[in-house]
Amino acid sequence: MTDYHEVDYYKIIGVGREATVAQIRAAYRAKARASHPDVCRDPNAARAFTQLVEAYGVLSDAGKRRAYDTSLDRDRAVPGTPIRFRFRLRPVTDRVTRWLPEDPLPLLMQALQVIGLFLAAALLLLAALYVL
16 A cells, blocks of 8 residues: 555645546646746746646546545544544534544543433432332
8 A cells, every 4th residue: 555645635736635536637737837847937846746746646546546535534533443434424523623622631521420420310210210
């Protein structure tokens, strides 16, 4: 498997992850015209153009793009967690992570306390019903 070294090819080309092949091709051609070393006089133009060509090579091929997207998901996942159902859960996890504060530990501790209180109340209710 290829290691992509934390390079964001979508950002290099200027499209989102949901972009179609036609949108990727159009964005690539527009950027290639503007950033080609023969046209652009920036000293880093050759390196930027090489990255652009590499990004297009990965994103235009369906198999390479799938492997690249999987590596992106693996890099963003919590270590030790299997990545499953990534297409259905991605919007939910994005919303939850935006809602959580920078340090979610106090919030999680409060949630555990509330869950513990509900469990204790349920056990007391069951014990009372058992006695009756």
